[in-house]
Amino acid sequence: MKKELLVAGLGNPLMSDEGIGVHILNRLLQDSDKYPFAEFIDAGTAGINLLHLISNRKKVIIIDCAYMNTGPGTLKRFVPEEAETIKKLAVQSLHEADILKIIEMSALLGEKPREIIIFGIEPQAVEPGNNISRKLEEKMIFYVSEISKDIRF
Amino acid sequence: MGKNLNINVHHLTRVEGHGNIVVNAKDGRIEKIRWEVPEAPRFFEAMVRGHSYEDIQTIVSRICGICSISHSLSAIKAVENALGIEVSEQTDMLRHLMHYSEQMQSHSLHIGYLAAPDFFGAPSVVPLVSKAIDVVKTIVRIHRIANEWSDLVAGRTTHPVTIIPGGFTKVPTPEQLVQLQNTLKNTIKDINTLADVVLSVASALPKFERETEYVSLKQTNPPTYTFYHGDIASTDTDKAMPVKNWQKVANEYMTEQSTAKWAKWHRESYMVGAIARFNINADLLCDEAKQTAKMFSLKKGCCNPYMNTIAQLVECVHLFHASIKLIDRILTKGLVSEKVKVKVRAGRGAGCTEAPRGILFHEYEFDKNGKCLAADMCIPTNQNHANIQKDMEKLVPQIIDEGEDAVRQKLEMLVRAYDPCISCSTHMLDIRFKK
Numbered sequence: 001m002k003k004e005l006l007v008a009g010l011g012n013p014l015m016s017d018e019g020i021g022v023h024i025l026n027r028l029l030q031d032s033d034k035y036p037f038a039e040f041i042d043a044g045t046a047g048i049n050l051l052h053l054i055s056n057r058k059k060v061i062i063i064d065c066a067y068m069n070t071g072p073g074t075l076k077r078f079v080p081e082e083a084e085t086i087k088k089l090a091v092q093s094l095h096e097a098d099i100l101k102i103i104e105m106s107a108l109l110g111e112k113p114r115e116i117i118i119f120g121i122e123p124q125a126v127e128p129g130n131n132i133s134r135k136l137e138e139k140m141i142f143y144v145s146e147i148s149k150d151i152r153f
Numbered sequence: 154m155g156k157n158l159n160i161n162v163h164h165l166t167r168v169e170g171h172g173n174i175v176v177n178a179k180d181g182r183i184e185k186i187r188w189e190v191p192e193a194p195r196f197f198e199a200m201v202r203g204h205s206y207e208d209i210q211t212i213v214s215r216i217c218g219i220c221s222i223s224h225s226l227s228a229i230k231a232v233e234n235a236l237g238i239e240v241s242e243q244t245d246m247l248r249h250l251m252h253y254s255e256q257m258q259s260h261s262l263h264i265g266y267l268a269a270p271d272f273f274g275a276p277s278v279v280p281l282v283s284k285a286i287d288v289v290k291t292i293v294r295i296h297r298i299a300n301e302w303s304d305l306v307a308g309r310t311t312h313p314v315t316i317i318p319g320g321f322t323k324v325p326t327p328e329q330l331v332q333l334q335n336t337l338k339n340t341i342k343d344i345n346t347l348a349d350v351v352l353s354v355a356s357a358l359p360k361f362e363r364e365t366e367y368v369s370l371k372q373t374n375p376p377t378y379t380f381y382h383g384d385i386a387s388t389d390t391d392k393a394m395p396v397k398n399w400q401k402v403a404n405e406y407m408t409e410q411s412t413a414k415w416a417k418w419h420r421e422s423y424m425v426g427a428i429a430r431f432n433i434n435a436d437l438l439c440d441e442a443k444q445t446a447k448m449f450s451l452k453k454g455c456c457n458p459y460m461n462t463i464a465q466l467v468e469c470v471h472l473f474h475a476s477i478k479l480i481d482r483i484l485t486k487g488l489v490s491e492k493v494k495v496k497v498r499a500g501r502g503a504g505c506t507e508a509p510r511g512i513l514f515h516e517y518e519f520d521k522n523g524k525c526l527a528a529d530m531c532i533p534t535n536q537n538h539a540n541i542q543k544d545m546e547k548l549v550p551q552i553i554d555e556g557e558d559a560v561r562q563k564l565e566m567l568v569r570a571y572d573p574c575i576s577c578s579t580h581m582l583d584i585r586f587k588k
Contacts, residue, residue, distance in 0.1 A: 014200060014215045045218030046311045048266060049258075052297045053310075101279055108282040109293065128196045 003039040004058040006113075007151060008050065010043050010099075011065050017123030017132050021063040024121075027144045028151075035151050051102050055111040061150055062099060066120030073135045074122040075143055077150070083118070117150055119143075156181045156553050160561050172573065174564050176549055186549050188542045188568070190411040198528040206232050206318060206497070206523040213515070213530070214312040217574060219262065221312045222255035222303065223508035226381070227515040227530075230504030232318045234397075235519055238495055244320045246483050251306040251313065252380055252506065253472045253479070257299035258310075259509035260427070260465040260472075263572045264351065265292030268462045271566050272354035288350050291343050295469075298340050302476075305329055319493035327484055334480040337473055344469055348445050351466055355449060358459045359563050363547045365456060365540055366419050367429035368402065370507050378430070378437040378471060380507040386433050389419040396505040399514040403531045415539045416531070422539035425511025426571065427464035428455060442471035458544055459570045465509075497523040508533050510572045534573045541571060 009025025011018050022042050029040050041053060054060045068076055080103045099118070106112040121143065124133040131137075158178035173189040201212050209232055210225040217224055226248060233240065240248075266278045269292070275281040282289045300310045305325050307313030315323045325333075371393055372383030384393035385402050394402055405414040417423065431438075435446065435453045446452070446467045451460055501518040511533025518527040544567055552560055 012215055014197070014212065042309075042312070044215065044221075044312045047218050048262065049218075049300055049310050051293070052300050055297075101277075105279050105282060108279070108286075109290065128200060130200070 002057065003037060005035070005038040005061070005151065005153065006054060006057050006059070007038055007040045007061045007063070007147075008043045008053060009041070009063045010046070010050075012045050014128065014130060016125045016127055016129040017121075017136055018065050018126045020065045020121045020123065020132055020136055023132055024063050024119075024140070024143050024147065027140060028147065031148075037153075038151055048102060050099065051106055054103075054106060054113055054116070055109075057113040059115040059117075059153060060113045061117050061119065061147065063119045063121070063147060064099065065123050065126070066118075068120050068122050070122045072122050072124035072133070073139050075139070075146060076120045076122075077146070078118055078120070080116055080118065119147055156556075158183075158549075158553065158557055158560060160557060160564070162561060162565060172568060174545075174561075174568065176545075176560065176564065178549075178553060181553065183549060183553070186542075186545050187410050188538065188545055190413045190538060198530060201517070201525050201528045204525050206236060206495075206517075206519050206525065209517060209525060209528075210316060210318075211312075211314070216530075216532075218311050219259050220255070220508040220510070220513070220574060222251055222307055223506050223513050224515070224530075225313050225316060226252055227504045227506045227508075227513050228517070229316055229318055230506070231502045231515045231517050232504070232519075234502030234504060235500040235517055236318065236495065236498055236502070236523070237500065238319045240319060241491055243324075243483070243486065243489065243491065246479060246486075247306060247321060247324060248316070249381055250476060250479055250483070251303065251316070253476050254299055254302035254306060256380060256509050257469060257472050258296065258303060259572075260469050261292060261296040261299055261347075263509075264347070264462055264466055264469075265289075265296060267569060267572070268566075269351075271562075271569065272351070272357045291346050291350070295340060295343050295347065298336055301336075302333060305333060317493060319495050320491050324488055324490075327488055330480050330484060330488075334477055337477050337480075341473055344473055348448065348466055348470065351463070352448055355463070358457075358463070359566065360457065361459065361544075361548055361551070361563075361567075362456045363458070363544055365543070366423035367432040368418060368423045368425050368536070369430040369433045369512055370505065371433055376437055378434045378439075378475070380430075385505070385512065387418060387423070388429075388432055389423075396514070397503045399503055399505060399516070399531065400529075403514065403536060405531060405535070410542075411538060413535045413538060414531075416536040417539055422543045423536065424458065424540045424571075425533045425536045426461050427468050427509075428458065428461040429511065430507060431455070431464040431467065438467065438471050439474045441474050442467050445470045458540075458567060461570045461572065465572070497521070501527075510534060510574055511536060532574070534571070537571050537573065541568060541573075 009021040011021040013019030013022045124135045160176040162174040175187045177185040210228045213228045214221040214225045303310050308315035367388040370379050370383040371386035372379035386393045403416040449463045499521040503516040505514050514531040516529045
């Protein structure tokens with residue numbers, strides 16, 4: 001049985017800061033007992049599979065690395081309607097998926113969650129490597145505490 | 154009457170990663186035809202060095218968001234060959250079931266989300282929802298079931314977590330397998346609907362042929378339409394090559410138009426993927442899949458690369474029927490809890506599976522403590538690059554009079570037909586906030 005609230009961490013943890021969503025999700029998982037109504041998923045580079053993960057939930061929280069034209073390490077909370085994609089590949093692919101387009105498709109199929117919140121984290125380094133950069137690591141507690149505030153209905 | 158062409162598709166859409174198509178012609182004389190791959194290398198081979206044999210399949214599963222099960226399985230087979238680990242029949246059957254789910258995920262995605270928009274004249278699947286909602290809903294249903302199927306056996310839709318060298322950390326219950334089997338039985342009508350829909354628009358597939366070499370796994374004992382076991386076979390020779398000699402097949406080399414390595418075996422290029430598997434193993438398909446091939450007049454020896462998408466559809470039919478039978482076998486044998494015992498030793502081993510987009514090789518070397526000393530991987534898309542280039546060189550002169558837009562469209566469709574996976578390690582958002 002699908003839980004009504006989904007927290008999905010996206011990214012590739014082998015590409016340093018690009019995997020920040022997965023790193024934050026792993027921290028959140030340590031306290032997952034506090035949220036029995038929520039499902040925590042390391043969605044990796046699942047791409048368009050996100051369409052299925054979010055379908056017919058009440059609330060979805062997506063955590064992902066994002067180029068937002070802000071400083072490295074910046075955390076921004078926004079809803080899909082507040083942002084527009086400027087991704088060059090602004091059409092569906094498998095892994096190079098565009099989350100905003102997937103949400104649009106979910107709405108067209110009539111299965112879009114009532115509430116979607118996206119947390120974007122501006123990267124400092126996107127390059128092969130298992131660790132996130134120090135700048136982001138130092139803010140990890142802040143990220144976890146800010147995102148946790150939204151894990152409720 | 155000369156024709157001018159100036160095609161520069163920078164960043165081709167609906168394929169994985171970055172590929173460019175460049176074609177120039179002046180007064181009917183072709184000056185340049187190039188399939189370019191400017192993707193930055195990602196050094197996964199270096200990344201696994203120093204890690205334990207137990208962690209390799211987890212790390213390499215992150216290479217790709219769609220072939221993650223194939224990468225994990227190729228890696229685990231290589232690790233087991235290096236360390237001399239035998240697996241049980243139960244493990245072997247469950248790995249097959251897991252692998253089939255990935256083929257279904259990937260094929261339904263490619264046919265439905267990436268290729269279908271070309272057939273229906275839509276720029277992507279999003280506008281296709283309004284244009285043909287029932288078709289998209291059928292595709293989404295099939296794709297969703299394949300995802301849930303991976304979830305059950307692999308522990309996660311992508312990046313599997315249940316497999317370890319020698320076995321599984323968790324196996325599904327018989328009840329879960331019965332439920333999956335029922336779901337698959339109920340989905341066969343959707344697969345047949347999808348085949349009918351694709352048939353109704355199949356005239357959009359260009360009629361282009363170029364004879365080439367096809368390479369895939371071939372399993373003779375017992376004869377099976379294989380994605381997992383077997384030797385490396387080619388349409389250019391009757392002599393199959395053992396997997397441990399894969400480097401003599403791929404013969405990887407560098408070219409200045411690509412950051413990815415290219416490959417060649419008996420001639421200047423070869424093709425891997427569904428059409429290669431079909432051309433080598435079609436006799437072993439189930440009757441229902443043979444019937445689907447017949448619907449599209451797809452026959453062994455087909456050398457139209459655009460038909461790769463149809464071969465994937467034929468494989469979808471086969472995979473559903475093969476999986477229903479496989480679940481019967483697993484349930485008849487009965488599921489038991491197995492303990493995995495590994496005696497670590499130094500060694501080197503290769504492993505191979507058919508990823509949805511073609512044959513995939515992994516090879517590792519370990520020291521006496523099971524620490525990885527060296528790694529080598531050869532992905533299917535790299536094996537196809539040279540063949541894509543050769544196809545373009547034959548195709549463009551044939552269609553040059555059709556005008557720039559038609560030539561561009563057919564070249565884009567050609568690359569998409571190979572279902573390439575150029576890079577899938579990064580996917581991040583790139584956004585601007587609305588004022």
